Amino acid sequence: MKRFVISILAENSFGVLSRVTGLFARRGYSIDTLTAGTTQIPGISRMTVVARGERDVIEQLKKQLSKLVDVVELYELPEEGSVFRELVLLKVEVDDDSRQKVVSIVDLFRAKVIDVAPASLTIEVTGDQSKINGLLAMMKGFNIIEMARTGLTGLSRGISDGNINN
Numbered sequence: 001m002k003r004f005v006i007s008i009l010a011e012n013s014f015g016v017l018s019r020v021t022g023l024f025a026r027r028g029y030s031i032d033t034l035t036a037g038t039t040q041i042p043g044i045s046r047m048t049v050v051a052r053g054e055r056d057v058i059e060q061l062k063k064q065l066s067k068l069v070d071v072v073e074l075y076e077l078p079e080e081g082s083v084f085r086e087l088v089l090l091k092v093e094v095d096d097d098s099r100q101k102v103v104s105i106v107d108l109f110r111a112k113v114i115d116v117a118p119a120s121l122t123i124e125v126t127g128d129q130s131k132i133n134g135l136l137a138m139m140k141g142f143n144i145i146e147m148a149r150t151g152l153t154g155l156s157r158g159i160s161d162g163n164i165n166n
Helices: 016-026 055-066 099-108 129-141
Strands: 002-011 031-038 044-053 071-076 082-093 112-117 120-127 144-149 153-156
Touching: 002 016, 002 055, 002 153, 016 031, 016 044, 016 055, 044 055, 055 071, 082 129, 099 112, 099 120, 099 129, 120 129
Parallel strands: none
Antiparallel strands: 002 044, 002 071, 031 044, 082 120, 082 144, 082 153, 112 120
16 A cells, blocks of 8 residues: 555635545545644645555545535645655653763754753654654653654645645
8 A cells, every 4th residue: 555645725614624534534544644734825724634545546535535615726745746744742751861861862863852851851853754753763762751743744845736826
């Protein structure tokens, strides 16, 4: 199964997110990640949906998504022609001995310590999935207390795709 990233520009109206996810659910498709937020255009939101599947099924899902009333534009973000990022907040238990080790790993991955407490550090890291996964692998020897991961979001490179002002 291939990974597909679909960018959806939709009117920011009540229930639009539910209608998009419901379409995936009715087709028996699982969403790997979903991010949503406002855009530079008032009243328009962008959803980035990551799913895995066969090309023909994904094409059918894209056609059905584009028929939803609130969907303004929909396009697939190709791996080679897009920029993808993810945000992770990670709270790690530390003591006097482990604190500097964790900070060294954070620095290595160009992440940030955003909160310091006597027994924990909260870390912010943004980047592509390989960077995120690399940092998480390095943290396996430490007690991760909490983690929040946004899921993938992305934009196409250049100015042609995904710009409804064009």
